[in-house]
């Protein structure tokens with residue numbers, strides 16, 4: 417791995433039993449491509465998962481499961497660094513400095529927080545949910561990341577990261593790389609199959625619109641075939657007037673590496689049913705080897721844990737250097753023990 421490559425950093429929460437198509441197409445697929453050209457750090461963000469109540473055993477299981485799915489997606493520990501966020505204590509240490517650099521009003525404007533806290537009510541909303549975008553700031557700045565490959569829903573958090581990095585650099589001297597979001601327009605937001613105005617999300621009100629990558633093929637085929645479509649019968653990419661069909665076309669185009677115009681031509685004169693039947697098959701065929709590879713990694717927890725341990729070691733080497741510099745810049749007295 418060449419060190420002069422630009423650096424990328426991103427993470428995924430271990431909050432469910434499976435990644436969904438939105439996670440994969442919006443983020444993880446780009447991570448796999450970027451490991452070829454960038455010095456890439458990818459983590460399972462278990463500390464972020466704690467912002468909502470988690471069963472301890474489920475969290476441990478889902479953390480391994482998330483790591484297994486990342487490797488099954490094509491992340492190669494020889495080409496990138498894969499680790500678990502809590503294995504690198506520098507994340508929470510830098511986070512405190514970042515909290516002290518963030519305005520209360522600034523944090524209050526984060527739409528993810530506003531949406532999630534509105535769903536739960538203030539009494540059930542943790543302070544951790546409020547400050548987690550700031551932990552994310554620390555996650556990114558620790559690695560001096562040039563780019564952060566994420567879905568559209570994370571854009572505001574990257575903007576916050578940029579603002580805080582610039583503020584810190586302005587106050588204490590150049591310390592952090594100011595990162596750019598890396599968001600592919602085509603797959604920035606994959607929509608819920610039952611409600612194409614909402615993003616596909618694990619906290620959707622119904623699982624029917626969410627295609628989990630570890631779903632049984634029959635289950636995902638059923639979800640795709642019963643996807644809500646639009647009035648009319650023509651298969652054209654028109655997100656404004658035909659959000660349902662446009663979402664299916666995006667998923668089809670990305671999984672098969674086909675251009676949308678080519679697909680429009682292929683389905684000219686055919687009904688919605690033809691597109692859905694084909695897409696159900698494409699998703700099932702794509703997901704079958706993914707499921708097998710995930711299972712193989714889970715069946716060998718020792719190898720999985722050793723990959724994560726090596727990843728954490730590599731990550732810590734970078735994180736510790738940045739943290740020491742940031743502590744020094746703000747005037748914390750170095751520890752001599």
Ligand code: AQP
Nearest residue numbers: 428429438439442443566567604605606616617618619
């Ligand atoms: N629908 C989506 N389209 C494109 N990208 C998406 N991502 C998530 N949903 C979509 C991207 O996946 C990455 C990892 O997501 P995360 O672990 O942070 O999970 P999340 O954002 O909490 O995912 P969900 O399913 O949307 O969960 P809830 O319901 O909790 O909000 C991120 O880069 C994200 O942008």
